[in-house]
Amino acid sequence: MAWIVYILQCADKSLYTGITNDLRSRISAHESGRGAKYTKGRGPFTLVHQEEHATRSAATKREAQIKTLSRERKAQLCLSSRD
Secondary structure, eight states, X not given: OOEEEEEEEOTTSOXXXXXXXXXXXXXXXXXXXXXXXXXXXXXXXXXXEEEEESSHHXXXXXXXXXXXXXXXXXXXXXXXXXX
C-alpha cells in the first residue's frame, strides 16, 4: 500500500501538509471539517502537491521535512510538481 504526502492550499492561501493512504477520502474529510484541526473552516482546498512513498515511515519523514521548509520553498516544490 502506497502512502501519499500531500500539500493543500486553503482558501486563505495558507498551505497544509499531511499524509494518507487514501487521498480522495482524506481530502473529503478536510472539506467536511473532519480532516484536521488546522483545516477546519479553511476550505475549499486545492491539491497543489502530492508524492508517493512505499511506507508510512518514509511518508512521515518526508512530511516532517516539508514542514520545516519556508513558505517560499514549499511554493517552489508545488510549482515543480505541476511540470
